[in-house]
Amino acid sequence: MFTAIGLSAGELLTAAPAAAEPAAPLKSVGTQLPVDDLRAIELDEARGRLYIAQGVGGGLPLVVTDLDGRLLNRVTAVADISDLVLSDDGRILYAAQDFNRIVALDAATLTVIASYPAPPGAHLYTVEPTGDKVVGGFIDAGIGSGGLLVWSAPGIPPVVYTEGPNYHPIIDASPGAPGLLVAGDTGYSPVSTYVIDVAGDSPRIVGRRDHTGSNLIDYAVSPDGTEVVETVGYPYEHHSYRLPDLADATVYPSGVYPQDAAWSADSSTVAIGRASTATGDADVYLYAKGSTVPTYAVDFRNGDSLWEGTLLVNRDGTRAWAVSSTDPYQETQLLHSFGPAHPPKPPVTDLAVTAQVGSGKDKSVAQLTVTWSSPIGDDNYWWITASTNGGAEREFWRGKLDASRRYTLTYSLPRGTTTFTVRYRDYWQFYPDGYATAALQR
Template identity: 90%
Template sequence: MRRRQLLASGMFTAIGLSAGELLTTAPAAAETVPLKSVGTQLPVDDLLAIELDEARGRLYIAQGVGGGLPLVVTDLDGRLLNRVTAVGDISDLVLSDDGRILYVAQGFNRIVALDADTLTMVASYPAPPGAWLYTVEPTGEKVVGGFIDAGIGSGGLLIWSAPGSPPVVYTAGPNYHPIIDASPGAPGLLVAGDTGYSPVTTYAIDVSGDSPRILARRDNTGSNLIDYAVSPDGTEVVETVGHPYEHHSYRLPDLGDATVYPSGVYPQDAAWSGDGSTVAIGRASTSTGDADVYLYDKGSTVPTYAVDFRSGDSLWEGTLLVNRDGTRAWAVSSTDPYQETQLLHSFGPAHPPTPPITDLAVTAQVGTGKEKGTAQLTVTWSSPIGDDNYWWITASTNGGAEREFWRGKLDASGRYTLTYSLPRGTTTFTVRYRDYYQFYPDGYATAGLQR
C-alpha cells in the first residue's frame, strides 16, 4: 500500500513503542530461505508515496509537500520516464479503480484528478479552510481524503461526490490523523483508523450515501497504526501496526477475525496482489539473513517467498506494491536514518531480485626509467560501496608469505591508485573484500609482476 501518514517532515512524530514492547520479540515467520536484494536508487529527492500502474508499465512517486518537487514517473525498474513539473507538492497518490484517473493530494489543500494517459489535470477537489488534507482514496462514486486539524477543530475525513463541490466533513470516526484504504470490490466501503495515538480503533465506514455510516468498529486492534490494506474483493483488510509483531487481518464489513499473517518482528507494511491471491507483508530493522518482505497465499500462514535487504537497509512504510497475479512485487528501502536514499527493490516468483555482487579488480605495471623498481597499481570496484566496506591488498614475492600494505574504503569513486616498492623476482598482488555481515560475496582479484 501507499504511505498513509506523513513521513518525518516535522509535522508529526510517531508515538514510539514502549520499552517492554521493544524488548519483546514475537516468534519469527515460518522458515523460508530469503533471496538477497540490493535495490537501485530512484531518481527522486524525497519520497512520500508510490503507486503502481501495471497496465502502463509505470510507477508514480510523490516527493512530498513544501519544496515544489514534481510528480516523478518511472518504469517498473525505477528508470526515469518523466518529471511532471506542472504537478508538484504531492503527499499521496492513487489510481482510480478503472485505472483511468490518477488522484493526487496536492499542497495539503486539494485533490487533483489527472488523466492517467496524459498526466494532465481533468478535475479538482478543494479542501475547506482549516483542513490540512494529506491522503486520498477513491471508492465507488466518491473521493475521500484524510485531513488533520489546521483550524477546523478536528481531524477526519473529507468526502466528495463531485469535483468542485464542497465535501462532507466527517469526524464521527477517526478524528485525529486518519489512515484510510478502500477496494474496487466493495465500492463505497472505507476502512479507517487514527495514527498518532494508541490503542488503535479500526472502522468500517459506508460512504456511498449522503451521510457516512459506521458499519463496524473494533477497538484495541494494536498500537501505533501504520497502514491498512483492503483485499481487491473487499472482503478482508490487513492491518499493519507497530505492535503486536504480526499482521492481523479482519473480515469486512463486520471486522471479525480472519487470518493472522506471521511477521515475527516490527511490522512495517502490507499489500495485496490485484487478483487477491497474494498478501505481501513487510518488516523493519531485520538482521542480515532475515527476510524484510514475505509473500503469503491468501489465508495461509506459511510464506511462499521471501526477500532480504542489506543490514541497515530498512523498508519504508507504505511502499509495498504487488502486481496483478502476485508474481512480482516492489518495495522501497533506505540505507540511512534520514531517508536520504530511496532504493527500489523488485522481486517475486517470476522476477528475481537484483543480487549483491562484489566487483573488485586490480591491475599492475612496472614503472619505467628511474621508476622501474616501483609497481604502479590500480584497484577498481563498482560494488559494494559504503562507509563500512573496505578493500585491502597484499603482496607475496616468489611464493613467500603475503603482507598487507594498504587498506582503502569502497567509496563511490570506484578507483584508487597506489605504488609499491618492487623487489626482484615474481610478485603477486592480491586485493580482497569480505563483508562483515555476510551479505555480499567475498571479493578477490590478483595481478602479477616480474622484476
C-alpha cells in the same frame, strides 16, 4: 463398538503430515530511484509505470518510471505531492497536492482534469477513491480536529466528517467493496479501526473494533473487499479482519516489527513487510490469502530498511516491489523488484586491480589502481596484499568501497615477481567474497 488399532511410535511419526517449511529468503539489491525524496509510490501495471510522490514544500514534481525504476517522465506541472492512488478502473490518478487539494490526472496523458479543494484549516495529506466518492484524510490546521473529507464530485464542497478517526487518519478502500472505507488514527494508541460507509449523503460507521494494536502504520484492504490487513507497531504480526464486521480473519506471522502490507489485484496474495531485520532474515514475505506459511521471501542487506507504505504487488501475485533506504535520514530510495516470476537483483561483488612499473627513477615502484562497481558504501572495505616469489602475503593498505569507485597507490618493489591481491569480504555475509590479482616482475 470400535476396534483398537496399534501403531508404533515410528509408524505414528510416518503417518503424521510434515509441517510446511517457510520459503528461504532470496537476496535483493535495490536500484536507486531517480528522485530526491519519496512520500508515496503507486503501481500502474497496465501501462508499465510506477508513479512516485516526492513530498510537499520543495517544488519536487511527480516522477514516473518504468517497472524497473528507470525514469520515464517528470511531470513538472504536478508538484508538491504527499500521496497518490490510481482509480479502480485505472483511468484516473489522484494526487494529494500542497496539503490543500486533491487533483485528478488523466492516467494516460498525466494532465490535470479535475481538482477537489479542501476547506480552510484542513491539512489534507492522503487520498483514496471508493465507489463514486473521493476521500481525503486531513489533520487539524485550524478547522478544529482531524478527520475525513468526502467529495461527491469536483467543484462541490466536501462533507467534513470527524465522527470516526479525528486526529491523523490512515485510510484504505477496495474495488470489491465500493463505498466502504477502512480508517483509523495514527499518532496515538491503542488503535481503533473503523469501517465507514461513504456511499450516501452522510458517512456512517458500519463496523468498529477497538484495541487492535499500537502505533498504526497502514491498512491494506483486499481487492475483493473481504478483509483488511492492519500494520501496527505491536503486536509483532499482521492481523487481518473480515469486512465489514471486523471479525478475526487470518493472522499473517511477522515475528518482528511490522512495517507494511499490500495485496495482489486478484486478492490471491498478500505481501507482508518487516522492520528491524538482520542479514538472512526476510524483509518481505508473500503469503497466499488465508495461509500462515509464506510462499516467497526476500532479504535486503543489514541496515537496508523497508520504507513504510511502499509495498506493491502485481495482478496475480507473481511480482512485487518495495523501496528501502540505507541511511537513517532516508536520503536513499532503493527500488527492489522480486517475486516468483521475477527473481530479485542479486548482490554481486565486482573488484579489480591493475599494476604497472614506473619509469626512470621510479622503475622500482609499482603503480597500482584498485577499482570497484559493487558493493558501494562507507561500511564496505577492500584490502590489498603483496607476495613476492611465492612468499607470505602482507597486507599494506585498505580503503572504503565508496562512491569514487577508484583508488590509486604505490608499492616499493623488491626483486623478483610480486603478486598483488585485492580482497573484499562482507561482514554481514550478504555480498559474496571477492578478489582480484595482478603481478609485476622486477
